[in-house]
Amino acid sequence: MNLRDFVKETLVEIAEGVDSANDALKGKGAFVNPVKITHRTGQAVQHTRQLHEVEFDVAVTAEEGKETKGGIGIMVGSIGLGAQGRSETSGSTHSRVKFTIPMLLPNPKE
Numbered sequence: 090m091n092l093r094d095f096v097k098e099t100l101v102e103i104a105e106g107v108d109s110a111n112d113a114l115k116g117k118g119a120f121v122n123p124v125k126i127t128h129r130t131g132q133a134v135q136h137t138r139q140l141h142e143v144e145f146d147v148a149v150t151a152e153e154g155k156e157t158k159g160g161i162g163i164m165v166g167s168i169g170l171g172a173q174g175r176s177e178t179s180g181s182t183h184s185r186v187k188f189t190i191p192m193l194l195p196n197p198k199e
Contacts, residue, residue: 092147092149092186095147096145096190099143099145100143100190100192103143103192103194104192104194104195107121107122107194107195108195111195111197111198114197120197121194121197122139122194122195122196122197123196123197124138124196124197138193138196139193139194140191140192140193141191141192141193141194142189142190142191142192143189143190143191143192144187144188144189145186145187145188145189145190146185146186146187147185147186147187148183148184148185148186149183149184149185149186150181150182150183150184151181151182151184152180152181152182
């Protein structure tokens with residue numbers, strides 16, 4: 090998996106997870122990322138949408154070898170994603186990439 094696909098799929102999964110959580114909580118009085126919050130006075134107060142920061146800390150590995158085509162993959166935690174192969178002679182480069190992406194999460198459907 091390349092870094093672009095990993096970032097895209099992660100952000101999509103987060104947004105879809107928030108939507109799914111709100112669907113599952115319908116009718117239970119709980120909301121994920123609400124737009125309106127009712128205070129004890131009974132007044133509904135409209136809040137601006139909050140920008141959330143999704144932080145990535147990714148290990149990027151580039152490998153080249155005799156028996157493999159080579160390529161760049163990412164390592165997430167202890168799970169390796171990307172081009173993998175067995176090779177008698179290989180060279181690899183490991184780097185870490187840290188970055189933050191601002192994201193507006195979906196609000197509950199009213």
